[in-house]
Amino acid sequence: MIQATLRLYKNSYSGLTKRIWLLSLVMLINRSGTMVLAFMTLYCRHLGFSTKQAGLVVAIYGMGAVTGAFLGGKVSDRFGFYYTQFCALFFGGILFIILGQMRSYESICIVTFLLSMVNESFRPANSTAIAHYSNEKNRTQSFSLVRLAINVGWGIGSALGGLLASIDYHLLFWTDGITNIAASFMLLWVLPKVPLSQQKAASPHPQDVKTAATPYRDKPFLWFLLLQVLFAVCFFQLFTTVPLYFKEGLYLSEFWIGAVMSFNGILIALFEMVLVFKLEGRRPYLQLMCYGTLLMGVSYAILNIPSGNGLLVAMGFSFMITIAEMIAMPFMNSYYISRSTQQNRGQYAGLYTMAWSVAQVIGSSLGALAAYQLGFFNLWMLIAALCVITAVGYARLLRKSN
DSSP: OHHHHHHHHHHHHTTOOHHHHHHHHHHHHHHTTOOTTTTHHHHHHHTTOOHHHHHHHHHHHHHHHHHHHHHHHHHHHHHOHHHHHHHHHHHHHHHHHHHTTOOSHHHHHHHHHHHHHHHHTHHHHHHHHHHHHSOTTTHHHHHHHHHHHHHHHHHHHHHHHHHHHHHOTHHHHHHHHHHHHHHHHHHHHHSOOOOHHHHTSOOOOOTTSOOOSSGGGOHHHHHHHHHHHHHHHHHGGGGTHHHHHHHHTSOOOHHHHHHHHHHHHHHHHHHHHHHHHHHTTTSOHHHHHHHHHHHHHHHHHHTTSOOSOHHHHHHHHHHHHHHHHHHHHHHHHHHHHHTOOTTTHHHHHHHHHHHHHHHHHHHHHHHHHHHHHHOHHHHHHHHHHHHHHHHHHHHHHHHHHO
16 A cells, blocks of 8 residues: 555656756745735735735736736747746846835835736746646646645745744745746756757657647637636635635634744645546546536635634635635646647737736736625535636636637
8 A cells, every 4th residue: 555655646746857857946945935926915004004905016017917928928938938937036036125115105005016027927938837747748747836836835835834924924924035046046956048049959749639839719718717816816815805705714823824824835735646647638627627616615704604713714714715725726728738739838828818817817816805895605505616617618628729
């Protein structure tokens, strides 16, 4: 039994390139300091701003992210993913530190927009890099390994962030900034430069997937983006209204909020690679997204379970939404990568990232507004219903694709 388990874990991590491992190390360093976004709504409340104002700040982050995602995809295709990643990490780190020095609401909004625009330009470049360093057979595993590094870092950052926030919120910004800058130089140190000509070199492409010269003419992909917006609107409540509910509805301290958030990263670190290894090739990507989205709806419904133990409800939610995330999200990247080529991959990645950024704007602003106007109970029921609608959308897209 033990040997079979160990062999399963070994197989789950085998076949990945050295550069994917090194890129994952860079992401681990970077994400170990990721704590500002998770505590941004609480920080704004700490400064005396209203719940609506706090939600607007996170929405502004999403607006900057939309711009950054679009520019990141274009810049990655034009100048290469290598230096696009470096610049996004380095200048993003500087802006994190600057943001921590802002005190007025207006200045926080302006710097938040600039920070997200720079920081989020990293994502399409990073997705292009993962696709370049992997092949068709190990692509989902490669994305999952990087996600694992991100989530281990997220677990470390959330736990550390809860501790630092209980001491001084401004320590979050310094830590996030320093780890961003450290990751940028680690990228230059451990990964060799990839010339643009090498990045755009033709590579084998699945013959059963019809690709378009531009993502704007790829209708299944555009429908997929719409579903991604709906999915991400639900998922992003995890970073905006959920921490507020943990504090104001379940009466958890910052320390326990950080601990619950880190539980997500721990579960992903332990089980996602194995789960991806077992699921890859056994079900269509869209079907797995459908299943994961339904489970995410269940997770939000859990928040409405009456209980005298707020921590137990929070842990139950975190467990279920993590299972949902592990089933759906690793295969989202593989789906859009399978529809792209080396020449337009940055544009596909940019639009995919933009969909998530648009959802961040919608989800954070409307989520905070709904919590304020309707109460948390009704918000969670609405989010659960939206998850069901999105899951039906994935199922319909799958039927049309067959």
